Amino acid sequence: xxxxxxxxxxxxxxxxxxxxxxxxxxxxxxxATFFPRGPQTTASAPATGPAGTSSLPSASxxxxxxxxxxxxxxxxxxxVKGEKITVATDVMRLTFDTEGGSLVRTEFLKYxxxxxxxxxxxxxxxxxxxxxxxxxxxxxDFPNHKTVMAVSGDKELKAGANELTVRFESPEKSGVKxxxxxxxxxxxxxxxxxxxxxxxGTAPLSPQLYVQLVRxxxxxxxxxxxxxxxxxxxxxxxxDAKKYQKVxxxxxxxxxxxxQKDATSGWVAMVQHYFVSAWVMPDGxxxxxxxxxxxxxxxxxxxxxxxxxxxxxxxxxxxAKLFAGPQEEKMLExxxxxxxxxxxxxxxxxxxxxxxxxxxxxxxxxxxxxWAIMALVLIxxxxxYWLQAKGYESMAKMKAINPKVMALRERYKDNPQQMQQEMxxxxxxxxxxxxxxxxxxxxxxxxxxxxxxxxxxxxxxxGAPWIGWIRDLSTPDPFFILPVVMxxxxxxxxxxxxxxxxxxxAKMMWFMPLAFSVMxxxxxxxxxxxxxxxxxxxxxxxxxxNKRMGVPPEFNLPKFGKSTS
Numbered sequence: 001x002x003x004x005x006x007x008x009x010x011x012x013x014x015x016x017x018x019x020x021x022x023x024x025x026x027x028x029x030x031x032a033t034f035f036p037r038g039p040q041t042t043a044s045a046p047a048t049g050p051a052g053t054s055s056l057p058s059a060s061x062x063x064x065x066x067x068x069x070x071x072x073x074x075x076x077x078x079x080v081k082g083e084k085i086t087v088a089t090d091v092m093r094l095t096f097d098t099e100g101g102s103l104v105r106t107e108f109l110k111y112x113x114x115x116x117x118x119x120x121x122x123x124x125x126x127x128x129x130x131x132x133x134x135x136x137x138x139x140x141d142f143p144n145h146k147t148v149m150a151v152s153g154d155k156e157l158k159a160g161a162n163e164l165t166v167r168f169e170s171p172e173k174s175g176v177k178x179x180x181x182x183x184x185x186x187x188x189x190x191x192x193x194x195x196x197x198x199x200x201g202t203a204p205l206s207p208q209l210y211v212q213l214v215r216x217x218x219x220x221x222x223x224x225x226x227x228x229x230x231x232x233x234x235x236x237x238x239x240d241a242k243k244y245q246k247v248x249x250x251x252x253x254x255x256x257x258x259x260q261k262d263a264t265s266g267w268v269a270m271v272q273h274y275f276v277s278a279w280v281m282p283d284g285x286x287x288x289x290x291x292x293x294x295x296x297x298x299x300x301x302x303x304x305x306x307x308x309x310x311x312x313x314x315x316x317x318x319x320a321k322l323f324a325g326p327q328e329e330k331m332l333e334x335x336x337x338x339x340x341x342x343x344x345x346x347x348x349x350x351x352x353x354x355x356x357x358x359x360x361x362x363x364x365x366x367x368x369x370x371w372a373i374m375a376l377v378l379i380x381x382x383x384x385y386w387l388q389a390k391g392y393e394s395m396a397k398m399k400a401i402n403p404k405v406m407a408l409r410e411r412y413k414d415n416p417q418q419m420q421q422e423m424x425x426x427x428x429x430x431x432x433x434x435x436x437x438x439x440x441x442x443x444x445x446x447x448x449x450x451x452x453x454x455x456x457x458x459x460x461x462x463g464a465p466w467i468g469w470i471r472d473l474s475t476p477d478p479f480f481i482l483p484v485v486m487x488x489x490x491x492x493x494x495x496x497x498x499x500x501x502x503x504x505x506a507k508m509m510w511f512m513p514l515a516f517s518v519m520x521x522x523x524x525x526x527x528x529x530x531x532x533x534x535x536x537x538x539x540x541x542x543x544x545x546n547k548r549m550g551v552p553p554e555f556n557l558p559k560f561g562k563s564t565s
Contacts, residue, residue: 082148087166089157089184092325097125100145101168101180103133106324108189108275112463122275122324130298131215131270133277133322135180135195137207138304143170143178144210162186175201182322189325190335195318199310206309209318211279212302213270214294217249231273231457232344235301237289239266244341246271247291252299261289268301271342274459279303280321280336326459329356343457351450356458363460369473370466373455373526377533381541384443401426448531455526466529473526480521482528487517489535496542 082099095105104125111120123131136144143149153166168180179196199205218233235247237259245259264286269278279302281287287303294300310316323335332340345352358379362372404426412419455461461474469479477483490513520528 085151085155085166087153087155087164087184089164089188090186092184092189093119094184095125096151096166096168096182098151098168099148100134100136101149101151101170102135102145103182103191103322103324106277108325111326111459120275123277129216130296131213131277133211133213133279133324135193135209135211135320137176137178137197138210139207140176140205141174142176142207143173147171147173147178149178149180157184157186172200175199175203176205176207189323189331191322191324193320193322195320196315197307197310197318198315199312202312204309204311206307208304208306210302210304211268211281211320211322212290212300213268213277213279214298214300215270217297217299218272231453233272234270235291235299236269236271236342237266237291237301238269238336238338238341239263239289244338246344247301249299252291252293257291259289259291263287263289265337267336267339268303269339269342270301271344273457274327274462275325276327276332276339276342277324278322278336278339278342280323280339281305282319285318327457328459329360345450345453345457348446348450348453351446352454352457355447355451356454359454360460368466369461369464369526370470370529373473373530374533376451377530377537380447381534381537385541387443448534451530452527455524455530461524461526464526466525470525470529473529474524476522477525477528482525482532483517483521483523486520486528486532486535487514489532489539490514490517493535493539493542496539496546 082097084104085096085098087094087096091109093107093109094103096102097104103123105121106123107119107121109119112118113120123133125132134145136142136147138144147170149168149170151166151168154164155166157164162185164184166182166184168182170178177198177200179194179198181194181196183192183194185192193211195209197207197209213235232246234249235252237245237247239245239260241263242260247257247259251257265283266287266289267278267280268289269276281303285305287305289301289303291301292299305318307316307318321335323332323339325331327340327343329340329343332342355376359369359372359376362375362379363369366372366375405423408419408422408426412422455474462472464473465471466473469481470477494513520531
C-alpha cells in the first residue's frame, strides 16, 4: 500500500512539473507538447457588436456604427491623408495619427524590447502588427477615427513640467465638431482623454461616443489539459456585476461570446504577457461593451456611450482614461478598480496575490528581486515549519524501521498479502504514518505553481538582475549554473530520504528527480533560484530533525544492479 501511495505522489508531482515545462515552451514561442492549438483562423466571421447596435460598418473601417450612419467605403482613402505626430514624456514615446487623432504607437523607454531593442513597443500601426487605440462619434455622419484632424500642443515634456497636452480638432461634419484632448503626466502610463462634442448646427443632436482597441490575433498557447492556467492574450471586459471577463480570440471566431454588454461601470482591455492597454470610462456613464472580428484578422474591443442631447451652439465633454503600459499591480490599481486583474494568475490567484504582495514588500526592503525571492522562501519555510517538521519526523521514523521492513519483504516475498499485513502491523506498533512524509511535498506543489505564475507574470522580473551572470530573472540562466546546482541539491535531498522497500520504487526515486531537473534548464532563473533555496532549507531542516531524533543522517545511494526480489 505504501508503494502504491508513493507512486501516486510521484505521478502528481511529475504531472505538475510537466504542465509547467509545457507552458514555458509555449511562452518561448514553441508549440505545446500535448494537444497544441493550431494558429488562429483568418477566415472572416460575422461582426458582433453590442445589443442594440444593429448595423456595424465594413470591418476594414474598424469603427462601430449605429443604423443609418454614413461611413467611409471599404478601402477608401481620405481626401487628405493624416500625418504622424510623435510626443515624448519621461517614460513613453507616443505616436498619434492626425487621421482620427488615434494613438498608433507606444514605446516604453524604461523597458527593453525583443532582440535587444532599446525600447519596448506595444501599440504599433504597421501591416504585420496593427495594434491601435481609436475613438470617434457614431449615430450619423459625424467625425470618427477616419476623420483628419488639426493638431496642437507640445511634443515633449519640458524640464520641470509635470503635464503635457496634445489636442486634436476635427472639421465640422454634419453640424458636429469633435475635439480630443490627451493629457499625459510625468512618470505615468495612464492618459486622460477628453472628448468634447460641439454642436455647430441649428438642431439638437444626440451622437454616441465609441472608444476601442484594435489589434491582430495571436494564440494564447497550449490547451486546457497542458495549459490550464496559461497567461491570457486577447480582449477582456470588466463590469461590477460580472467582474473580469476574458474573451478568447477563438470564441470571437466562432461567435460564441459571453460577457456583459450593458453596464454603467468598468473598462475594456487588450491583454498580453507583461503589458496591457485599456479604455476606462467613469462610473455612472452608461455604455455598451462590444468585442468583434474585423477584416485582415484584426479584432476590436470597445465601448459605446450614448450622449445626452447637445443643443445648438452648446458642447458636451466626456472624460475617459487610456492606459498603455506594463502590468505593475500598484500602477494598475491606481488607474481603475480591479484593472490589476489583467495580471493573470489563473486559478492560483488566491495564493499568487498574497505571494506577490509579500515578495514586493521584501523587495522594497532588500532592493533586489533575487534576494527577495530567497527571503520569501525562508518565510514560507518558517510558516510551514510545523507541518514539514511532522513530515520529516515521519520520514526519520521510516528510515529507522527500514531494516525491519526490508527483512519482512525478504521473508514474505512470495506472499504479498501477508507482507502488507505485517508491514501495517510494524507501522502501527512504531506509530509511523507511511504517508506522513508526503504531505510537505503535497503542500509545496500549489505554492510552487502559484509562485511560478507570480514570477512568470510579473513584469518587475523582466530584466531584473540578481548577482554576477544573472542579469534577468525572467529568462533562463545563460550558463546553466543554477539548474546544475538545483539538480545536485535535488539529488542530495533524495539521498537523505528513506529508500523505498521496493527496488523499482527506489530506482524511480532517482530517475524522476533527475529527469524533471532537466526541465529547469529552461525555466526562468528566478524560479530556479526559488527551488534551490527551498531545497537547501529542506535539507538543513531534515538533517537537524534526523539528528534530534537520534537517526544518524545517511545517504541512500542508488543501486541500479539487477534486483534479486
